[in-house]
Amino acid sequence: MKKIVVFGAGLSATYLIKYLEEKAVTNNWEIWVADRDLDLVNRKCNSNATKKLEIDITNEVEVKELLTDTSLVVSMLPAFLHIKIATTCLELSINLATASYLSKELIQLNDEVKAKGLTFLNECGLDPGIDHLSAMKLMDGIRFSGGEITEFESFTGGLIAPECEDNPWKYKFTWNPRNVILAGSGGAVKFIHNGKYKYVPYHKVFRRTEIVAIDNYGKFEGYANRDSLRYRETYGLENVKTMYRGTFRRPGFSRAWNCFIQLGATDDTYVLEDSENMTHRDFINTFLAYHPTDSVELKLRQYLGIAQDDVDLWEKIESTGIFSNEKVGLKKATPAKILQSILEKKWSLKPEDRDMIVMWHKVVYEKNGQKHHVESSLVCEGENQEYTAMAKTVGLPLAIACKLILNEEIGIKGCILPISPDFYNPILDELENFGIVFKEKEIT
């Protein structure tokens, strides 16, 4: 019997735990799920065979005791905790799998992990995760048939299903809201377009968007990720002329979001004076010049150059409740924290709300002197507030990868990403059973 320990039973673990439990008997697995909140563990586990326990991850003695004779650890904990878990796994010779970014600290363990014949799999969720799997499968296929890739674009969005788009932004928080508030901040965006490096400062990122149409789902708007070139070597795209990776929203989102950026309302680097006693309206007014009589609304329009008849934009702004006299009620808060708390009042999923994941790749390549253009897209809708498409698309690829590692179907050792056929073929095949299906089309 092989022992699997899952750390963290939060939102993204729902489908992962379900999958592992369902395959446990056939595969002769013993599953342990540990979290600091035992109630959460009990809610998430469906099988009596699963061992459920409360754990303090910082207690090394407890953790080591739990990990005795373990074959694989899956960590769904916040990313900053992974290095500690990885170090323990290395010491005890246990394989590790997470959906988080491969960190610099982890890369430093690579030689030791390899030497011990272990696999530490990273970035095997949705984004990063399914994006790697699907892009590499698509591009390896093209290269295998003699094509040379000249352009690669890729976007992913965590959105809401069309029927649940009941606010003017057509957006709600389906993942960590903080990351949404801070998206694009912290440095210039970098990408390459037609052989030229391009840089976009934070305050322009949401004005340099691209519109993409996906069959049956309408149009989406993509803004650039911080470093589009991050996987250039990893993907074997050293000679690519255009490489652009980004995030999808519904059209109009970015232009409206840019208003918050222009104000300075997404800044997370300083604390506002007396934030506790501010109203939403005071919060917005703190970014606008003093005027003895003009309203906050009028000052905002003037400052940001919002025309009187720009109804689409204004509806979005107004719908957030930023002009209300409701109290913020947060002590020593940064603008970003306050904006998040204001938006959470409007943008949280209702119990019946279903989320939606959209992923899209565009690859342009040359073959036999001819230019080809192929697009591949995935749309996955969630079931409700708990069984979200986000949890499904993060948890299932990781769960399937766990099976591959435990069944020793993965030859590669070290701290790795799921970019080889060993990963993408079986995982993408199996994901289709869960309705996670990419549609490819040639554009002529």
Added chain:
Amino acid sequence: MKKIVVFGAGLSATYLIKYLEEKAVTNNWEIWVADRDLDLVNRKCNSNATKKLEIDITNEVEVKELLTDTSLVVSMLPAFLHIKIATTCLELSINLATASYLSKELIQLNDEVKAKGLTFLNECGLDPGIDHLSAMKLMDGIRFSGGEITEFESFTGGLIAPECEDNPWKYKFTWNPRNVILAGSGGAVKFIHNGKYKYVPYHKVFRRTEIVAIDNYGKFEGYANRDSLRYRETYGLENVKTMYRGTFRRPGFSRAWNCFIQLGATDDTYVLEDSENMTHRDFINTFLAYHPTDSVELKLRQYLGIAQDDVDLWEKIESTGIFSNEKVGLKKATPAKILQSILEKKWSLKPEDRDMIVMWHKVVYEKNGQKHHVESSLVCEGENQEYTAMAKTVGLPLAIACKLILNEEIGIKGCILPISPDFYNPILDELENFGIVFKEKEIT
């Protein structure tokens, strides 16, 4: 005989050394001037009695030997070197004077400096320096006569004399160009206006300016400093309703400078790919979207919304040479470094160019139920590229302060700022002999 050691014989030391040398015999001073560049020392010193030497400031043995029996050290070195000098001065019980900001590290020495009965004077140049002296004299006078200050605004600009304004920006570098390029960056601007705290993000700072007219010199445009509230307690303005401190340029400068900020061309946080082989034009193009046929000029106009007939703005932009095919020629450079090198080609002082310092305070106060408004301004023009108004207004207040310290006319000990009558009365009086004169006027 009292020994004075001056560290640093650069631009800002010109008038300081001249002043000290001229007063040496009367006051029985022995003056030592040390710099890592002996030629510079020889050029700056005019008296045979002055001891001139080359020194490596990091060589503690040499420094300590030089400082034997010294009464006062004046440091005109870069600010980051001051803490080392201060520590040595403290150890050897020597007074210290600089024109640099009082740093946190220095504040930590305060108790020891006091205990030894020493004076470590900071911020006694122009800005900081003359701004403290003149503002405190003005405001103390108002308070002494029973006025209660409700508003305080203060601006300083290092500009060029009207006759030398031979480019559309009416600006040249008269001080560290790097500080000009990075002005306003690194965090939100904060001030208080009519009792409300206001915050402005970097990308809006140069659009939130104020126009000020000064008799005989026309109009100036002020943009806000990072933290206008920095001296709120120091100046005794805890209850002030409006406090705003900033920098002067000629009108139109800020709107044009904002174009560079909007592009991202002032960013100093990352290095551009292949910066060495870029032309000025490539540099600007790297911030603009790819287009197969549109020119860089057209793309820039469109991106920043510069109307075809906005001639004033466009002239400024074009005059910088950013569209030229000249090579940048800097390896691994940040956008800010490249922009600086481009502008230095156009904005450096010619030998006959004269600079100009402009300082302006506005104080509104209430007295006997009546509202009063007083403005105080200083304009000081330089003589040429070497004898600049900047060097004069930085060096002379510090030199006069040195005299006060050596003559034991300053009672206050510790790490201090020149904000008391002990400083502002004698220094401002003596500065008038050098043509540094504030003009006050009541506004009705």
